[in-house]
Amino acid sequence: xxxxxxxxxxxxxxxxxxxxxxxxxxxxxxxxxxxxxxxxxxxxxxxxxxxxxxxxxxxxxxxxxxxxxxxxxxxxxxxxxxxxxxxxxxxxxxxxxxxxxxxxxxxxxxxxxxxxxxxxxxxxxxxxxxxxxxxxxxxxxxxxxxxxxxxxxxxxxxxxxxxxxxxxxxxxxxxxxxxxxxxxxxxxxxxxxxxxxxxxxxxxxxxxxxxxxxxxxxxxxxxxxxxxxxxxxxxxxxx
Amino acid sequence: xxxxxxxxxxxxxxxxxxxxxxxxxxxxxxxxxxxxxxxxxxxxxxxxxxxxxxxxxxxxxxxxxxxxxxxxxxxxxxxxxxxxxxxxxxxxxxxxxxxxxxxxxxxxxxxxxxxxxxxxxxxxxxxxxxxxxxxxxxxxxxxxxxxxxxxxxxxxxxxxxxxxxxxxxxxxxxxxxxxxxxxxxxxxxxxxxxxxxxxxxxxxxxxxxxxxxxxxxxxxxxxxxxxxxxxxxxxxxxxxxxxxxxxxxxxxxxxxxxxxxxxxx
Numbered sequence: 001x002x003x004x005x006x007x008x009x010x011x012x013x014x015x016x017x018x019x020x021x022x023x024x025x026x027x028x029x030x031x032x033x034x035x036x037x038x039x040x041x042x043x044x045x046x047x048x049x050x051x052x053x054x055x056x057x058x059x060x061x062x063x064x065x066x067x068x069x070x071x072x073x074x075x076x077x078x079x080x081x082x083x084x085x086x087x088x089x090x091x092x093x094x095x096x097x098x099x100x101x102x103x104x105x106x107x108x109x110x111x112x113x114x115x116x117x118x119x120x121x122x123x124x125x126x127x128x129x130x131x132x133x134x135x136x137x138x139x140x141x142x143x144x145x146x147x148x149x150x151x152x153x154x155x156x157x158x159x160x161x162x163x164x165x166x167x168x169x170x171x172x173x174x175x176x177x178x179x180x181x182x183x184x185x186x187x188x189x190x191x192x193x194x195x196x197x198x199x200x201x202x203x204x205x206x207x208x209x210x211x212x213x214x215x216x217x218x219x220x221x222x223x224x225x226x227x228x229x230x231x232x233x234x235x236x237x238x239x
Numbered sequence: 240x241x242x243x244x245x246x247x248x249x250x251x252x253x254x255x256x257x258x259x260x261x262x263x264x265x266x267x268x269x270x271x272x273x274x275x276x277x278x279x280x281x282x283x284x285x286x287x288x289x290x291x292x293x294x295x296x297x298x299x300x301x302x303x304x305x306x307x308x309x310x311x312x313x314x315x316x317x318x319x320x321x322x323x324x325x326x327x328x329x330x331x332x333x334x335x336x337x338x339x340x341x342x343x344x345x346x347x348x349x350x351x352x353x354x355x356x357x358x359x360x361x362x363x364x365x366x367x368x369x370x371x372x373x374x375x376x377x378x379x380x381x382x383x384x385x386x387x388x389x390x391x392x393x394x395x396x397x398x399x400x401x402x403x404x405x406x407x408x409x410x411x412x413x414x415x416x417x418x419x420x421x422x423x424x425x426x427x428x429x430x431x432x433x434x435x436x437x438x439x440x441x442x443x444x445x446x447x448x449x450x451x452x453x454x455x456x457x458x459x460x461x462x463x464x465x466x467x468x469x470x471x472x473x474x475x476x477x478x479x480x481x482x483x484x485x486x487x488x489x490x491x492x493x494x495x496x497x498x499x500x501x502x503x504x
Contacts, residue, residue: 014497048500051335055494073337081335089257089327096256103249104336130260146332 002065003028004186005154010049010059012042012210019045020210022059027154027203029184032176034191034201036230038238042210043190047156050188051081063154077105080147083158084140090132094123094142097131098149105150117145120175136163144172157189161196169193173200198230206237213237242345246338250346251353253329254320272308272358273365279304280370298458301372303427305362306454310388310447311418312358316351317396318403318414325408325502334499340490348393355389380463384450387468390475391446392418397482401489408502426451446474 005027012020020042027033035043048054050061052072061068063075088097095114102110118124121141126134134142140163147155160176161169177200179185191197204221206214214221214237218230227233258264283300324330333343366372374381395418402410424438425447431439442448449471456462493499 044500045497048497053331053334053494053499054497055491073339076335076337079335081332086331087328088332089253089323089329091260091327092253092256100249100253100256101332101336103245103252104333104338106243106245106337 001028003062004064005050005188006060006062007050008060008062010046010056010061012045012049012054012056018210020049020056020207021212023205023207023210023212025203025205025212025215027186027188029153029186030180031203032180032187032189032201033203033205034189034197034230035205035207036190036194036197036234036238037207040209041207043207044158045210046207047081047158047188047190050156051076051079077150078153079156080150080152080154081156081158082140082143082147082160084136084143084160084162085158086143087139088131088142088146090130093128093130094118094134095127097142098146101146101149107149110149113149114145117148120148121145122171137165137168140164141168141172151183153185155185155187157187159191160189161191161193169196176200194230194234201230204230204233206233208238242339242342243337246336246342247346247349249338250333250343251350254323254347254350257323268312268354268358269361272312272362275308276301276304276362276365277369280366284370295459297370298372299455300428301366301370302374302377302454302458303451305359305366305374306384306388306451307422307425307427308362309355309359309385310392312355313351313389313392314396314399314418315414316354317347317393318399318417320347320350321396321400321403322411322414325403325411330502331500340487344397344486347396351393351396352389355392377457378463380453380457380468383468384454384471387446387450387471387475390479391471394475394478394482395421397479397486401482401486404486404489404493404498404502407498421445421447424448430455444474446471446478449474 003026007023007025009022009024010020011022023046025033035046037043045054049056052068063079066075068075098114099110102114107113118127121144123138123141123145126138131139131142140160144160161172164172173196176187180187198218201218203217204214205212214225216224221233222228225233225236227236279300280297283296287296324333363374366374399413399417402413424442424445426434426442431442431448431452434442449467453464453467456464493502
């Protein structure tokens with residue numbers, strides 16, 4: 001099987017500060033990769049490079065076998081992103097925000113799709129509500145609805161469960177796991193909630209100061225470092 | 240890759256929705272042009288009636304006001320539209336979608352045209368009823384001049400956006416201030432030859448100075464100077480091209496330095 005995302009020796013520096021040093025990994029359909037590291041490790045920078053929001057100093061990125069930097073617009077039709085730290089315009093209603101993005105992703109039958117997704121993420125009754133009236137948890141779920149508008153093949157999530165009630169953390173985690181299996185969706189996510197992360201990821205990339213300290217499937221990593229949980233792995237490698 | 244009209248429409252829709260929900264934005268769009276026109280219109284009538292009965296000041300001032308408002312609305316429609324996405328921290332979401340920078344700019348250009356059209360239509364209607372000044376009866380050449388003003392407004396708007404990307408949100412004041420920098424040299428309300436010599440020299444390089452000179456000729460003498468209009472277009476095309484290049488360089492700089500992800504925080 002060919003990888004749907006191949007990252008080769010991505011290097012990034014801001015002036016004299018090296019943020020990422022030759023990061024490489026591969027992602028296959030249904031993979032869920034956790035990018036794990038302390039604050040300032042370079043996790044968000046890596047996600048933004050994978051979205052062409054930050055330009056890498058060097059390195060190559062291939063989505064679906066195509067060079068990302070030569071086929072950005074075409075590739076981003078099937079890649080999505082959601083973050084706890086990026087909001088949607090507050091002055092628009094939930095429905096209006098989603099209609100704008102449905103146009104940006106050229107979604108056909110957008111109204112039907114929006115209704116289905118609002119139902120799936122339990123936001124159906126918020127359709128006509130101004131976005132500013134949403135709680136932080138509802139805002140994150142709206143971000144996820146937006147991210148699923150284009151039926152992505154790869155989903156990038158920055159702290160997707162931060163600020164959510166435990167009930168929703170469980171619901172979102174199970175939903176992501178289900179979609180990954182059922183729709184062959186590949187997911188890359190960052191999170192500090194190691195317990196929740198361990199339940200859904202099958203691969204991990206551990207980075208510190210921009211340097212990859214470990215990468216592989218959870219089974220391989222647990223065996224290699226002789227640990228029984230992601231938390232143990234974190235403390236053994238990253239502290 | 241081909242331009243997507245649906246994505247361009249997405250950008251226009253985002254700003255139309257914003258306008259729909261915002262009373263203050265409607266006030267900004269309709270109130271200031273109305274106040275400007277009524278205030279300067281009546282002052283001019285008073286001056287003409289009591290001091291210079293032979294002059295044709297009213298039409299000249301009203302025409303200048305309408306033209307200047309078209310430029311300001313088109314420039315702010317672009318620059319403030321960009322700022323709206325920064326304030327809403329929405330820029331990042333927009334550019335992780337397949338939206339290209341060309342589509343984004345085209346969306347903002349069209350929306351700024353819409354704003355300029357609404358403001359100028361309102362002013363034209365008020366000018367007709369309050370001062371018996373019918374701008375659409377001044378000939379087809381008026382549109383030649385208006386298009387030039389809009390292109391120059393976009394050049395200023397693009398430059399403002401480039402400064403915001405390069406220097407950060409501190410530069411947002413330029414969205415309101417940069418166009419005003421050109422006001423004295425544009426000879427909006429007076430002929431270029433009343434300016435001091437050094438200002439006249441600068442005015443040679445400001446395309447709007449040729450447009451406002453032509454407008455005065457049309458309104459006062461009924462003559463159109465195509466040479467002046469050509470000069471204005473020549474300069475505007477150069478400025479528009481330079482602004483696009485500077486904007487793209489700043490956009491890439493913001494992506495390279497990581498400023499793009501921090502802007503609006």
